[in-house]
Amino acid sequence: MLLKRHPFILLILLGLSAAFGCNRNDSDTFGEKDISDISFMSIGSFSVERIADNWTEVRDGAGRTLVLVPRGEKAPEGYEPQQVVQVPVKRVVAYGYFDIAILKTLGVLEDVLVGVTADIDEWTIPEVVSGMKSGKIAFLGGYSAIDFERLKQQSPELVLTWDPSIIPMMDEMGVACAITTTPVAMCLHARMRFVSFLAPFFNKEKKAKEYFDRVSTALSSIREKTKNVAHEPKVMWGDIYEKRVLVEPGNAWVGELVGLAQSDYQFDDVYGKSCIEISLERFLYSGKDADIFFTYRTEKTGATSKAALAKTNPLLARIKPLKNGKVFSPLPNYVQSGDKLDEILTDISAIIHPECYPGHALRYFREVPDKDPVTPFTAMKRISNIK
Amino acid sequence: MKLINTIWEKLGSIQLTFYLITLMVVDLTTGFFFLKAHPHLFQPLNDTGFIKWATTYAKSNPYESAWLFILIFLMTILSVNTFACTTQRMILLVRHHGFADQKIRFILKLSPHIMHYAMLIMLLGYLVSYLTSQAWESNVLLPGKTVRLPGSSCQVRLTDLAIDYYQGKRLVHMQDRGIDVRAALCIQCEKGKEPVTGILGYNRPIGFRGYSLHLKDFAPKSKSGMAIRKYIQFTIRKDPGTGFYFTGMILFTIGLLLYLTNWLTARN
Numbered sequence: 179m180l181l182k183r184h185p186f187i188l189l190i191l192l193g194l195s196a197a198f199g200c201n202r203n204d205s206d207t208f209g210e211k212d213i214s215d216i217s218f219m220s221i222g223s224f225s226v227e228r229i230a231d232n233w234t235e236v237r238d239g240a241g242r243t244l245v246l247v248p249r250g251e252k253a254p255e256g257y258e259p260q261q262v263v264q265v266p267v268k269r270v271v272a273y274g275y276f277d278i279a280i281l282k283t284l285g286v287l288e289d290v291l292v293g294v295t296a297d298i299d300e301w302t303i304p305e306v307v308s309g310m311k312s313g314k315i316a317f318l319g320g321y322s323a324i325d326f327e328r329l330k331q332q333s334p335e336l337v338l339t340w341d342p343s344i345i346p347m348m349d350e351m352g353v354a355c356a357i358t359t360t361p362v363a364m365c366l367h368a369r370m371r372f373v374s375f376l377a378p379f380f381n382k383e384k385k386a387k388e389y390f391d392r393v394s395t396a397l398s399s400i401r402e403k404t405k406n407v408a409h410e411p412k413v414m415w416g417d418i419y420e421k422r423v424l425v426e427p428g429n430a431w432v433g434e435l436v437g438l439a440q441s442d443y444q445f446d447d448v449y450g451k452s453c454i455e456i457s458l459e460r461f462l463y464s465g466k467d468a469d470i471f472f473t474y475r476t477e478k479t480g481a482t483s484k485a486a487l488a489k490t491n492p493l494l495a496r497i498k499p500l501k502n503g504k505v506f507s508p509l510p511n512y513v514q515s516g517d518k519l520d521e522i523l524t525d526i527s528a529i530i531h532p533e534c535y536p537g538h539a540l541r542y543f544r545e546v547p548d549k550d551p552v553t554p555f556t557a558m559k560r561i562s563n564i565k
Numbered sequence: 566m567k568l569i570n571t572i573w574e575k576l577g578s579i580q581l582t583f584y585l586i587t588l589m590v591v592d593l594t595t596g597f598f599f600l601k602a603h604p605h606l607f608q609p610l611n612d613t614g615f616i617k618w619a620t621t622y623a624k625s626n627p628y629e630s631a632w633l634f635i636l637i638f639l640m641t642i643l644s645v646n647t648f649a650c651t652t653q654r655m656i657l658l659v660r661h662h663g664f665a666d667q668k669i670r671f672i673l674k675l676s677p678h679i680m681h682y683a684m685l686i687m688l689l690g691y692l693v694s695y696l697t698s699q700a701w702e703s704n705v706l707l708p709g710k711t712v713r714l715p716g717s718s719c720q721v722r723l724t725d726l727a728i729d730y731y732q733g734k735r736l737v738h739m740q741d742r743g744i745d746v747r748a749a750l751c752i753q754c755e756k757g758k759e760p761v762t763g764i765l766g767y768n769r770p771i772g773f774r775g776y777s778l779h780l781k782d783f784a785p786k787s788k789s790g791m792a793i794r795k796y797i798q799f800t801i802r803k804d805p806g807t808g809f810y811f812t813g814m815i816l817f818t819i820g821l822l823l824y825l826t827n828w829l830t831a832r833n
Contacts, residue, residue: 218622218624218625220605220606220621220622220626223605223608225609225621225622227621237609240703240798241609241612241702242703243702321791322791322792322793322794323792341793342703342705342782342796342798343705343707343784343793343794343796345703346705346706346707346710346712357703361782362604362605365605368605421740421789422738457738458738
């Protein structure tokens, strides 16, 4: 009767049910459609649109538009010359480890990569090491001191970078440039689908689909394995540095994965870019009852033991994982293994719920021991300190 | 004729306004959750234009974007309702008040209707913006470098970049962090002619021949940390809707002042 007299009440109820009942099943959330059939695809801040049979328009992480045109064919009107990229691209300079790992996924790394911004001793990807040894891949200098003359000599057709400040120089050189990072951290879906943004540059859409399917399968397996866990551990990911505190926000793929693996991410309410700065108080408050702490630091940068971390920053010693929880640090191959995202996700899930993964050997993280092992050198040092 | 009159009256009814506003509240509440859950889906609306957005992002995510189309539909009816309601009242006012005897009082009584018409003009501005505006995202300028204004021969040069870093003691985490930026730009269209100069900053866009330049980002943001080149990132927009907003805003302000005068006069 009430609904008959006031039909808008029914509409209110319908609206609210749409808003609150919008949890669709997971396969839909991760858009398991055949990407070759899709004329438009948004991947976080990136997008790929087939604007004609042979032209594809892509939007990079900074919102800039590029049009991909088959080699030798005419570009559509309305685009500046620096927006036109001839595909498949044959020579690429890349800044980011993740971009390079995705080139590997697409099976083009050895053929197209001609320049990087990290020296040979920093690489764990065999193809890059061998390419640098043979001279095909050049070290162009650190990100803040790029040797543009050297870059020009390498004749790249495309530069994949996170640094927008090089765009004017690239425009002058007539080299197309795509920004592969975003102002807001990539969510899990965007991280998995990023391969579909790079694939049309090399006509490797099929490879991109294979990668996405592989990571989706890993994710489904994580969900299946962790769905009945009794305990939901509290997880935090970040670190305290000399002047600032940086964490992975809740909207980042890491935060989303932790939630999917039936655990509680302590920075779920933090929103923004990857490695976002928060206050020290907030970090310590979240650390009070956390069970697992993922540090950004590697063994090389100080995460040799909990004691060493506490010594570097005494405030860090206040968080629970350092006192009686678990601390994990990334192994050197972690940042360069974007092509094995499925294995990384599984590693993280196994860390959070070891009971679901009996016998799992970590490949991308190591558990940080309580104390540094005693070596003859440290023993001597201790003795000399006592004296 | 009778049918047209009935429709016209129904369109201007206050009951319709009530239902529409209630539905809009529900729709916007729904939209809030979708916006929060899918910010990447709606962010491109700012620069791609509505039609392009609707045929790409919205088309591939119909469930998440449906609330926006419902909102546009409701807004359209509300605009028609506001126009009909205000025009009906205006007709009544004109019929029952002669211009000759109480000119000022008559004008004062128009104030709510002026505000309603102003609102409609502003909404029209939004519509024009969404349908016709163009945006060129993420233009980067280093000191001394130039960028061409799209669709013109004008060159924009960054002549100076001044970044203020926080030097106070109260906010420790803000120490040496960029808090304000002033980018001196010089726009030159023809050689030999006097260039146009302006200072670009946050909430301080530069307008030039129908274009507007908006600061998006700058670097370096901190005196310490990663060594990054000095640069600004800005958006260039060409938005014919701005004329409508400003006209609407001026008209709204006039209406508000008249309303206030009317209220004070009635009180005294």
